[in-house]
Amino acid sequence: MKTKVLILGVGNVLMGDEGVGIHVARQLATQPWPEGVLVLDGGTGGFHLMEHLENADQVIMIDATLDHRPAGTVRRLRPRFAREFPRALSSHDIGLRDLLEGLTILGRMPEIFLYAVSIDSIQSQTIDLSADVERILPSLLEDVRNFALSLIEDPTFCCDQPMDPIDEDEGRLYAHYDIHSTS
């Protein structure tokens, strides 16, 4: 059956705040949802997520970004290109971006909305969230939930919703290799 709205948390739970998307997905998965909504812990899934993305009309993705904004800042974006997904994410992001590019070429890219959560750093040795990110979790959960429910009721709901502007250099780390040389 086709998924109308896929709520997809991505990130690595072994890296503290970097896993905020997974925390959101796991908590939302315990709530009741109307038919057509799928909540998925995408983990560090990369290419493995293709089936789920392709099978969805609209996707709400939640991910962390190291964009130098205060930790816990949440932006709702509507990226048009894979390169506009947040930069400097952890190990999972470029695999996901390659997948999104592939879906674009194949003409099967769903409509994606991205909740980008600013984090301060990627902490080692912990599966817990920092206080700054933990604090915004309840409101983020509520925002994602309300947005998903509105989309289920009316898929065009998003048209008149305010979206945050996309940074000029959003996702610039996409450049596969950064090179500098000196003599």
Place this chain on the structure above:
Amino acid sequence: MAERLVIDPITRIEGHLRVEVEINEGKVTEAYSAGTMVRLLEEILKGRDPRDAWAFVGRVCGVCTTVHSLASVRAVEDALDITIPPNAELVRNLMFCTQYMHDHVVHFYHLHAMDWVDVVAALKADPKATSEIAQSISNWPKSSPGYFSDLQKRIKKFVESGQLGIFANGYWGHPAYKLPPEINLIGLAHYLEALEWQKEIVKVHTIFGGKNPHPNYLVGGMACAIGLDEASAINAERLAYVGQLLQDAKEFINQVYIPDLLAVAPYYLDWGAIGGGLGNFLVYGDMSANGYRDTAGYKFPSGAILNKDLSQVYEVDLREDAQVQEFISNSWYSYSDGNEVGKHPWQGETTLKYTGPKPPYEHLDVDQKYSYLKTPRWKGNAMEVGPLARVLVGYARGREDYKEVVDSTLSKLGVPATALFSTLGRTAARGLESILVADWAQEFYDQLIGNIRNGDTRMANTEMFDPKHWPDRAMGVGHTEAPRGALGHWVVIEDQKIANYQLVVPTTWNGSPRDHNGQRSAYEAALLDTPVADPAQPVEILRTIHSFDPCMACAVHLYDEEGKHLSRVSVVGE
């Protein structure tokens, strides 16, 4: 005058590998490989229930999630002396074969092909000539002139828009690209077909592992119930579907991947003499039809080869203190008993001690410690792990299936056996073992179906699941042959909790820094003498490094605070 070139990050996916090379007169004369993220997964695992470890280690990486979970449950089963039922072994093998086929195809088309295939030049191809070539190398049906011409039109739009990284960020037009436009177009077409195919084959993981990504494993067996007529279990319909997926995978490998490999290779035969590196190879072994403990039945036989000498294969013992050891003399860690000693993973320590330059920095101080990867050694030797090691050990042990695929490929390409010790050999070996794995998957599948038909539906041995049956202290090792190479997890269990846990992963073997004797590891050795036509576009270096299929996510697990310098480097790259 020597030029120092820094490439950071070098991996297209999964983490950060930094390579610094010195170039003299167009060739690499010195190379240093560094992992610039911190590795601390071991610390997260300490004090946890060993039955849960597989779920944590499975999160390390988005590419090889299953291989870590597999090594983990095996390590714990080894410690607690648990024998799992035959069906669980077969299901694990099938999931593992699936992982292989998925990983190798994705590596070839999505991570490595762009080092050889110029996707922008594909736009110049003549669709009719492309179709003729495609039909001459394979029976794959998608090969009409119309198919290639439609694809070209579709791609042109994206290339012109400059919005897709795949078309915007390569070294397109570099003189090191040698393929005619038509073969470039075939490569591009199959890049997209492989993307579609890969989503099918991973469904085997969903069926047996309950979900994907990150399928479920279980200490003592597998967590899936077999019931031929039950709607919620692995029933006849689902098993038939698995059979179909495995058949389709075999077809894709034999009709798309291998013909493409053989069509591309003749244009790059000079790479059969570049990138050889150490000449020492290590395989832990895996995949017996009779279960993990049947080491003699391993389809990937274990063994070590030294100095390219295929006449002798040494036995490998992961329990013996003096065989596998990790050193830190060039890594940002400290050991409680000194900087020069090597530690067997059961005695392993993971105490960080960053002494590198304060970021942002231009160069690593390579006379000191310069990596977050430890340096593993086998009996003191630097070893290469991965597809080339496996194919060479199977070949050297005289296994008929290996000899057949290796000899026929060498003769098709008209190259001597010495061409195996190279960048091209490494890339070819990955394809050759994919042919073997696709066949083995059929065998394991038939055997599983046979067992179930005979009424054996056992999938887990739960006798030891309750910790009250466990000894006060137990040690175990679990190994597998991950697509990238030999993978081992060593666990020490005390009072029912994890007291120590060490992973020695393939990319640590291959990508580690020098050891205390100054011996280079595999990447560093393989890069020596690599020609570099244009240091501003070092595609040749990427070819050799990518031929190892680097995966840094598990080699070095986490960023530290300093990890932010990575975005600084991208500024320098402007």
